[in-house]
Amino acid sequence: MKFGTFDDNRKEYVINTPKTPYPWINYLGNEQFFGLISNTAGGYTFYRDARLRRLTRYRYNNIPLDTGGRYYYLYDNGDFWTPGWMPVKRDLDFYECRHGLGYTSITGERNGISVTQLAFVPMGYNAEVHRLVVKNTGSVEKSVKLFSFAEFCLWNAQDDMTNFQRNLSTGEVEVKDSVIYHKTEYRERRNHYAFYSVNRPLDGFDTDRESFLGMYNGLDAPQVVANGEASNSVASGWSPIGSHALNLTLAPGEEQSLIFVLGYIENEEEDKWEALNVINKKPALAMIEQFATDEQVDAALATLAAHWDGLLSKYQIQSGDDKLNRMVNIWNPYQCMVTFNMSRSASYFESGIGRGMGFRDSNQDLLGFVHQIPERARERILDIAATQFEDGSAYHQYQPLTKKGNNEVGTGFNDDPLWLILGTAAYIKETGDVSILDEQVSFDSNPDNTATLFQHLKVSFEHVTNNLGPHGLPLIGRADWNDCLNLNCFSKEPGESFQTTANIEGRVAESVFIAGLFVFVGPDYARICRMRGQDALATDAEAKIEDMRQTTLTHGFDGDWFLRAYDHYGEKIGSKENEEGQIFIEPQGICVMAGIGVEGGQAEKSMTSVQERLDTKYGIVLQQPPYSKYYLNLGEISTYPPGYKENAGIFCHNNPWIMIAETVLGHGDRAFEIYSKIAPAYLEDISDLHRTEPYVYSQMIAGKDAVRHGEAKNSWLTGTAAWNYVAITQAILGIQPDFDGLKVDPCIPAEWDSFEITRVFRGDTYIIQIKNPNHVSKGVASLTLDGAAVEGNIIAPVLDGGVHQVVVELG
Ligand code: GLC
Numbered sequence: 039m040k041f042g043t044f045d046d047n048r049k050e051y052v053i054n055t056p057k058t059p060y061p062w063i064n065y066l067g068n069e070q071f072f073g074l075i076s077n078t079a080g081g082y083t084f085y086r087d088a089r090l091r092r093l094t095r096y097r098y099n100n101i102p103l104d105t106g107g108r109y110y111y112l113y114d115n116g117d118f119w120t121p122g123w124m125p126v127k128r129d130l131d132f133y134e135c136r137h138g139l140g141y142t143s144i145t146g147e148r149n150g151i152s153v154t155q156l157a158f159v160p161m162g163y164n165a166e167v168h169r170l171v172v173k174n175t176g177s178v179e180k181s182v183k184l185f186s187f188a189e190f191c192l193w194n195a196q197d198d199m200t201n202f203q204r205n206l207s208t209g210e211v212e213v214k215d216s217v218i219y220h221k222t223e224y225r226e227r228r229n230h231y232a233f234y235s236v237n238r239p240l241d242g243f244d245t246d247r248e249s250f251l252g253m254y255n256g257l258d259a260p261q262v263v264a265n266g267e268a269s270n271s272v273a274s275g276w277s278p279i280g281s282h283a284l285n286l287t288l289a290p291g292e293e294q295s296l297i298f299v300l301g302y303i304e305n306e307e308e309d310k311w312e313a314l315n316v317i318n319k320k321p322a323l324a325m326i327e328q329f330a331t332d333e334q335v336d337a338a339l340a341t342l343a344a345h346w347d348g349l350l351s352k353y354q355i356q357s358g359d360d361k362l363n364r365m366v367n368i369w370n371p372y373q374c375m376v377t378f379n380m381s382r383s384a385s386y387f388e389s390g391i392g393r394g395m396g397f398r399d400s401n402q403d404l405l406g407f408v409h410q411i412p413e414r415a416r417e418r419i420l421d422i423a424a425t426q427f428e429d430g431s432a433y434h435q436y437q438p439l440t441k442k443g444n445n446e447v448g449t450g451f452n453d454d455p456l457w458l459i460l461g462t463a464a465y466i467k468e469t470g471d472v473s474i475l476d477e478q479v480s481f482d483s484n485p486d487n488t489a490t491l492f493q494h495l496k497v498s499f500e501h502v503t504n505n506l507g508p509h510g511l512p513l514i515g516r517a518d519w520n521d522c523l524n525l526n527c528f529s530k531e532p533g534e535s536f537q538t539t540a541n542i543e544g545r546v547a548e549s550v551f552i553a554g555l556f557v558f559v560g561p562d563y564a565r566i567c568r569m570r571g572q573d574a575l576a577t578d579a580e581a582k583i584e585d586m587r588q589t590t591l592t593h594g595f596d597g598d599w600f601l602r603a604y605d606h607y608g609e610k611i612g613s614k615e616n617e618e619g620q621i622f623i624e625p626q627g628i629c630v631m632a633g634i635g636v637e638g639g640q641a642e643k644s645m646t647s648v649q650e651r652l653d654t655k656y657g658i659v660l661q662q663p664p665y666s667k668y669y670l671n672l673g674e675i676s677t678y679p680p681g682y683k684e685n686a687g688i689f690c691h692n693n694p695w696i697m698i699a700e701t702v703l704g705h706g707d708r709a710f711e712i713y714s715k716i717a718p719a720y721l722e723d724i725s726d727l728h729r730t731e732p733y734v735y736s737q738m739i740a741g742k743d744a745v746r747h748g749e750a751k752n753s754w755l756t757g758t759a760a761w762n763y764v765a766i767t768q769a770i771l772g773i774q775p776d777f778d779g780l781k782v783d784p785c786i787p788a789e790w791d792s793f794e795i796t797r798v799f800r801g802d803t804y805i806i807q808i809k810n811p812n813h814v815s816k817g818v819a820s821l822t823l824d825g826a827a828v829e830g831n832i833i834a835p836v837l838d839g840g841v842h843q844v845v846v847e848l849g
């Protein structure tokens with residue numbers, strides 16, 4: 039069942055009922071100011087940091103779900119409603135929500151009045167702009183009233199929902215002309231306030247929540263709206279809100295537009311005040327002036343659209359498959375950019391007060407946006423590397439505001455260092471910019487202790503070889519990619535962290551996954567060494583990679599698939615010898631991606647085993663059989679009920695590893711089959727089951743052992759976005775940035791005839807036509823660049839900034 043449609047021309051998803059199976063959201067903002075908005079106008083807004091500078095309140099896991107947002111109530115002669123249906127839930131004669139790139143437009147109509155509520159954050163602007171268009175669609179003149187509503191958060195979102203003895207007494211506002219100013223704590227140490235304005239004179243206002251709602255009422259029935267009369271309340275303590283009251287008279291067919299701005303201001307200490315306790319409003323008024331007219335709104339929307347067109351133009355496909363086109367051209371790169379902006383901080387599953395930026399996560403996210411914003415990817419790599427230690431280990435997370443490592447979580451996730459090599463190599467392959475390797479980067483964020491980025495990569499590589507276990511495989515430490523496989527924890531206390539409560543020494547448990555990752559990224563490191571003339575280092579690295587390959591085949595292969603790990607007792611995990619958890623997806627994916635066992639047939643066996651044992655119609659589950667009870671020696675993985683999360687859920691993050699692995703073996707049909715099982719656009723028809731947005735990936739889909747097999751959770755902020763993007767654009771469609779140029783090596787379903795890709799690479803634009811006359815899956819028979827034959831399948835960068843025609847024939 040569908041709840042909307044894709045409008046590819048406008049790059050929008052159009053939702054045609056507010057009653058989606060879960061709130062379907064969008065993100066506003068690209069720089070400093072951000073908002074989350076659902077298809078019923080729920081969500082919130084913040085400046086830079088969702089925890090420390092939250093502008094509006096949002097109650098996660100609320101009853102009813104997704105109550106709280108930017109609401110515009112229409113009062114029509116005793117009747118009242120909201121265009122997004124929530125929170126009033128009055129029946130609408132028409133409803134539509136259009137989620138576009140960086141904006142959302144919601145239209146509701148009832149009794150001859152239509153209201154369209156558009157929300158976006160203009161480029162270079164620290165505010166959400168809301169344009170309301172109210173139209174009389176009937177045949178008689180109407181007088182209606184519009185009441186806006188936003189509930190202010192007292193800045194620190196964590197404190198705001200816990201520290202009531204204080205914060206029920208601190209709330210302060212000012213109202214001047216058509217602007218409501220939220221200035222809680224401005225009188226003391228804060229130098230920032232929020233404002234909420236509208237571009238016409240007010241007929242009333244409210245700023246005190248209780249006066250607006252009435253005690254014991256919810257947002258579905260505010261007293262002020264029900265009465266059609268604002269109370270002009272001025273908040274003092276309790277809960278400050280912003281509500282403008284506006285009377286509108288509309289002739290038949292007439293429409294009026296109103297522009298609201300919900301923004302954020304910082305003042306210098308000496309410019310804080312206009313008079314005693316009267317805030318300096320000048321900068322707010324200057325911002326408001328920028329959005330006084332529809333022309334200004336339209337111009338800013340055009341700028342925003344041009345911004346997105348620029349980002350998306352770097353890789354565009356034309357194929358006969360609309361679903362593929364919209365994933366590759368619009369929604370997957372869009373989601374990748376959102377993971378750049380948000381990391382794992384604020385979504386409808388991440389509360390905005392929890393996790394910082396992950397070392398591992400950020401490096402992987404980078405794979406999905408490096409071609410869109412290479413300069414910012416460069417900066418991100420240097421930030422991440424600065425949280426590393428001299429021995430190559432790294433803080434698992436760091437805080438985006440301070441860019442410092444997070445002590446609570448600490449280090450010891452032994453896969454972390456290798457992801458830095460992967461991220462850096464991806465950046466160099468994309469840009470050719472090797473100067474990044476010479477940048478001086480701190481260890482442990484200490485500016486007095488720095489080394490080149492190259493040195494950071496060296497210690498990353500060596501961190502693995504310096505920490506090998508009894509079988510010569512890498513020690514796992516607190517966890518590897520699978521945060522929930524906790525082999526050195528043995529936690530018995532409820533509430534203890536499975537990752538950080540290490541209570542064993544930890545020099546026995548080994549990870550086959552890290553071994554595979556080492557062989558996968560190692561050659562990039564060796565190549566980088568050679569690029570710097572460090573041949574001895576490179577040769578040594580290559581020997582170590584070869585050793586690891588052999589060790590993996592000797593001690594990491596279980597007959598038909600790769601083992602997952604050895605535990606604290608040296609016992610196998612992910613082996614036929616185990617009762618539960620016999621086969622895991624991660625080592626199958628990464629080891630075959632690394633080419634381990636391709637020659638000896640182990641790789642083929644591994645992929646066959648994945649298909650036989652882990653595949654389902656909704657994707658590949660993480661392991662089988664699921665753990666049915668808590669295993670002290672395995673940790674969090676066995677805490678989830680079977681079929682959910684790491685305990686045999688379908689992790690959409692590592693399904694693409696299997697896609698890529700299948701392309702290593704030339705299995706284009708199978709690779710694309712897996713791709714289309716989890717790519718959201720292909721799941722649109724089962725939205726009732728899948729439940730999360732059909733335009734973005736979710737981290738997890740419930741596995742076959744779960745009660746709700748096929749149901750997704752945790753949409754938007756997941757490494758899934760980047761890895762699926764790599765799998766489809768690079769491994770399957772085959773356009774691969776490489777050190778020497780753009781490599782073309784598709785691995786596609788044999789029945790495909792042709793497709794065309796436009797790829798901007800190091801300043802040139804390549805229009806690449808790929809023809810498949812002999813219906814093969816893989817193998818480039820010929821390649822021409824601007825009509826001239828090229829030997830091999832790598833296009834050396836032309837570097838003239840021009841447009842170049844590439845014709846590739848498979849065969
Ligand atoms: C989450 C984490 C990621 C981890 C994965 C598997 O997505 O963000 O770091 O690799 O779970 O546990």
Ligand code: GLC
Pocket residue numbers: 521522674683684
């Ligand atoms: C929990 C989640 C896992 C995630 C981790 C991040 O363990 O189950 O998916 O990676 O938290 O800290």
